[in-house]
Amino acid sequence: MLATEQNKVKVAIVGSTGYGGVELIRFLLGHPLVEIASVISSSSAGEPITVGFPHLSNILVNSLDGVDVAEIKSKADVVFTATPAGVSGKLAPQLLEAGLKVIDLSGDFRLKEGAVYEQWYKREAPAAGLLEQAVYGLCEINGEKVRGVELISNPGCYPTATLLGLIPALQEGWIDPDSIIIDAKSGVSGAGRGTNLTTHYAEINENLKAYKLNKHQHIPEIEQALAAASGKPVTVTFTTHLVPMTRGIMSTMYARLTGTRSEQELIDLYRNYYEGRPFVRIREAGKYPATKEVYGSNYCDIGFAADPRTGRLTIVSVIDNVVKGAAGQAIQNLNLMMGWDETTGLTLSPVYP
Known part of the structure; x- marks a missing residue:
């Protein structure tokens, strides 16, 4: 109708x-x-x-x-x-x-x-x-829980990219929860519209800054969601950086594999986990996403590199921080809250180049 x-x-x-x-x-x-x-x-x-x-x-x-x-x-x-x-x-x-x-x-x-x-x-x-x-509205994980509720808490931008990248492997027991290191980078729009020295053009242009080391307010949010996924407390190392671009987050995550896993096995796991969730796109083996490839869209793109030499897994997850990391996911939550198709009003393709 x-x-x-x-x-x-x-x-x-x-x-x-x-x-x-x-x-x-x-x-x-x-x-x-x-x-x-x-x-x-x-x-x-x-x-x-x-x-x-x-x-x-x-x-x-x-x-x-x-x-x-x-x-x-x-x-x-x-x-x-x-x-x-x-x-x-x-x-x-x-x-x-x-x-x-x-x-x-x-x-x-x-x-x-x-x-x-x-x-x-x-x-x-x-x-x-x-x-x-309040229901934590990470749509691909808690989508069924937000239907018909009165209060939804939209996740943070860094946690969205990070959690979508980590939760399937963590829930399956394929990575050691005590070994997780997260290296995350964001465009300056994540700091909001207010002006300050940190986001001043002359300070951020041609520059790369780490900030809020071990103090970022998204740390407990990430750990809370990972603990819910794994069934036990999880502590992570989480480092954030500002990069001289307007939009985009790349969260690169490292964890020790609990067994020998190929990249194709990981791809299959994630594609099965996110089946029916159209805003998460899993890359082919050897292909890794870039922030430009989700710019202006509600997509989260994820790629993997499993290293048999070190026994570690690298996960690369990218989103547009203003869309999937904020407004787009909020509208996705509205759609789920109201019982609509979650893609309604959100099917814009990424802006490229």
Whole structure:
């Protein structure tokens, strides 16, 4: 049945002037079952969104709203909260109380233990009941769990690339969970739209920087999901780098194999694991993905190199951090939440070159 304007699901986007919010708008404008009812920014309320983003001159809801729960409730059914950490933890309870469904793109509901959240995010955790209620929306792993729920926590960008690359081999027992090392690199859009010295052009151009060594807030998120997959605690070494490009994450992971495995065996394992999940694409033996090959899309591409000399496995996983790592996966979660085909509105091919 074709959707009409009357039966489309109406959505609001809180944080519409960040990169994640703007990417939500780009994809949702082409979603056949969704109407964008409100675009919200606490810092730019009352301004046309085209002041900051002239490329959105075709958006039907142009004027940015302020954050008013009653007004949001009058317009929308589902709210995407694309806010900095700490904001959603306070706003989401009000939205849920008003009867709205919430898909949160911040890190506020990803960790199940409040004490762990406070240790890594350096702020007060949301209420324990909400942390328990929130479903971690890594779609290819937890897709069935998000159907019909009220609160989805959208995974982080680094964890998405990393977990999709590691979980099948870990669950099968093919890699030693105590041996995992993750070397991850991201384009500067992952740092958000705000300006600072780290992302200043003269600082990042022709440069490669490691940052937040052993302190990145995505470490406990990755370890929590890997522990759930393996059935026991997992500790990883996780190092992040900024590279002088706009979009893209490459997560290169190293782990000790528990037995002798060929690359073809790994390919077969992963293709079987992700069968029916069209946004994960597994490369042929000897072929490794590049960030340009998923640019602007909701795909995660994965390749493998098994080394019989060292007994180690190398996994290369790439995503677009703004799409599969944020807005695209949030829309995939919306589709699953509403019982729609998970690819609805997301079938854009990567932009190349």
